[in-house]
Amino acid sequence: MFSLLFLIQALTTAAAYLPALVSGIVLYWLGQGVMLYFIASGRTQSFTDPGITLLVMIWAVIFLSYTLLLCYDCRALVLLAYLMILPYGIFRLSWRGFLGIALLTMAGYTTVVLVLHHQNRLMLVAGYELIIGAAFLISLMSYSLLGREIGVLREAYRRKNRQLREAMGRIEELAVRDELTGLYNRRYLLSSLERRQALANREGLPFVLAFVDIDHFKQINDQHGHKVGDEVLVELARLLRDSVREVDLVARYGGEEFVLLLNGLTLDTAGPALERLRKAVMKKSFSSAGLPLTVSAGVSQYHSGESSDELINRADRLLYDAKRG
Template sequence: MFKEKLTSKLMPRDPKQRLRVERFLLAQISYIVCWSVIMCLYMWGMFRLNFAEMICFIATCAMANGIFYAVFLTGLNRKFAEPSLTIPQIVVATIFIMLTIYFTNSQRGILLIMYFIALIFGVFQLSRRQFLLLSLFALSSYAIVITALLQRHPDVIDIKVEVLQLLVLAVVLVWFSLVGGYISEMRSRLYRMHKNLQQAYQKIEELALHDELTGIYNRRAILGYLKEEIERASRYDIPLSVSLADIDHFKSINDTYGHLVGDKILRELAAHIKGCIRSTDRVGRYGGEEFLIILPHTPISRALSCMERCRSDIEGSLFEGLRITVSFGIAALRPEDDLDSLLSRADKALYEAKNRGRNRVCHE
């Protein structure tokens, strides 16, 4: 329990923020390694700061990283174009490494390797151009360090070695930027492909469940949901009603005004019925101009009231400038019912509504 509370305070709950903080904390391991190297340099007499100055130097670096951590925990990083703050973190790391190199005696060349530890974190986010700009910043920083050492501590510097190291660093950084940028671009491309595949899968799933014309559930999907509701209602002894709705004289509408108008009427009617029922109810296209409406937790009396209200609304509305009417047949689930028998009784009630003059609601 204590561990969970501690983790919730130290790590954000948002998955993206959590990933950013995890990467940040991974980078802190690299800093701990670098601080250990500085202490070794100090103990071996290779570092020009005294003990107090060295501790202040390390503490300043730790405070800078503490600011980054606070920014992540408060969510302020989300206000930036790049919420991971990769470039600012690498810039701070570069400054820290170059200052470490400046305070180190003639053995400073080996410390250049530490810069690549910082730069490698850019593979998660940076483009080739950003890699090159950071490399230019590092080379400029190292050139400033060499110049400062020549002016202030010429006794600890061999200019030929330093220039050679600068040239080698430039070559390696250019190569690293090109490869790092390529990896980053590959990662971005894979991410886009994955996102496109997810969207395509969602589209396929939607097409598999929804009627292409009306946008409501297709016959296969609505019957699947009805089967689930029948099982649930039977198991827990809760009421369930279904209704079959059929547009009156729809064939004459198609013959008179054309199938394009008929399709538009079907779309508008589907949306109208969906607006008449509750969010927990479901409606699907059962046949050509027939709709199946599932009303969970609904006894026959409430189902009659709901469908009558829907019928009245349809009668008083215009669909593509035309007035249409709809007949409804309702059946409530009985203990002996299965899917076929329930639908058969709803269809029988619909047939009765048609025989009694249409534009009415009947139940079986």
Template sequence: MSKPLRPGPSSSSSRWAGWLLGPAEAGQGAVKLTLLALVVYGLFALNVAVQVHLGLMERGPALWVSCLSLAGITGFYLLVRTGLSRHLGRDPSLTLPQSVFGALITAWGYAVDPPLRGAIIAIMLLNLVWGMFVLSQRQAFGLYLFGLASLAVAMVYGATTDPANFPAAVESLHFSFAAILMTAVSVLSVNMARLRAKLSARTAELRAALGRIQYLAHHDELTQISNRRHLSERLAAEQLNQRQHGHVMSLVLIDIDHFKAVNDRHGHGVGDAVLRHFAATLHATLRTSDFAGRWGGEEFLVVTPQASAETAAALVERLRDALEAASFDSIVPGLHVTFSAGVAECAPGEDLHLAIDRADRALYQAKQTGRARTVSEFAQL
């Protein structure tokens, strides 16, 4: 009899990771950063405990600074881990509040740890580096000033209340040393923020350009409706659907009458305006299931899924009425625009090219017999 499988080490570690970091879809990057900060504060508290054990630091101040630092960073971790930080600002990591908190704790640690206060300056530098990849230029500079001011207050406090352990001359040198290092790190942080801002702007420009390219890949730039390529793709997909369900569809080829004369008489600018106006009227006339696009020049193709030639022809007549109501006077006073249309009913399984050829023949017949009319061809069964 086989024994039930027990969860291996990997599944146990996955459960622990899920418990500590939360669901992956919620974004674990911010939680990982805060958890790293929690580890750093834990190591700091351990170092303080060692100093107390060696008699280098008083137990009372050490306990306070360790407990409050661990409590504070644990609070930040819980805010980030539970997702509440997302409601407190645009940065789910709460980088700036964490850095300000770290600066205060570091300055406090400097004031209560005379033997190793010089080393604590390095922790203040860590607070500045922590926000280098997140904070804006203004925030990075503000954090630098706040951190430097916090250290200055701690130094002045120590030199005033405990001059034996905080000699004024030594504190002046410490401040100069801290100012030099923190200024250098601040300059790097501000430059990094500037580079990130430029990169963000370039990324936004690239996204906009990509969106424009994707739009133009499917739309005619002049009329803003589907282009021939997109029409062909949708037509192929619709024919596949037609074969699966066995219904007919109809294709309508539309040509604006005497369009060359409009260009010759009024110029290509007027011709472009006519095309845009016609396309907008056509789009407004379609049913939700229909789709249309510019087939080429002044020709437009309309696809009417699950529609007979009679239904498609009725749509064409609605377009005529809408075009009659849509005055072109705003383009050229008195300009009257008509069109000819050829309708081809396409049977399931019929070759699309043949159906479009039949619609083209019907359109040619409509133009040959006087224009401003519709000719229909029924499905070839």
């Protein structure tokens, strides 16, 4: 539309203005092409606004001011084009940015009018120019108010989306975490076990599964109450979590039973590690009642091709062998 306006002006104006009109068309398309290239190439993806909305709008205002300077006979069309720029930023700019564009637009229009008057190409009629300027300013401010309202709505939606993401994150966390101890739950353990099995089958990386069970836990609940029993579970869970590496996994299997998945270990290397853990439990006092505690463990190493149930059942049987011993 702007190029067509320039072309019409070129056909109806003096030859002296032709170079400026042609350069206007070239400058406009060159600028648009450069900005579109940067957007399409992905170079703006790291920006807060990948569409570089503010830059595009500033460029459009500057170009329209140049258009108005050369094509003042079509002032009504150019003023309409000024207003057409503003909706482009309604859903993208903050209201401050939107107000800044509106003020830049008014400043560009006023500057062109004063330059034209200085060049004796425009006779200023104060009342007429005042009416046009006031109507233009009111239109710009109306767009700014609309942009502010939409900006407030956009921020409210952004805040709600952020709260929704946080809530979904908490729900997902609750789905894989034991509520009391904060350890992973049985569901997450089984899914992780399947992934470890696949990795072991594919790359031959060993791992062991260890059942750790509190000895005589029922007596703690019976003699001291479930509150103390919960404290014991929480403190033991913390000790287990602090005793393993980041690549390992600790989960609460149920009741007073915990499971450790120890990556890269075999029975020979896992045995001493679990013995150190057993002794660390014996040295510590648990809960507000200062209770001594012992644990038993059953440890099995994964054999390629066996199922999760086979691995778990083998460790479970070994756990009860340990308790009987």
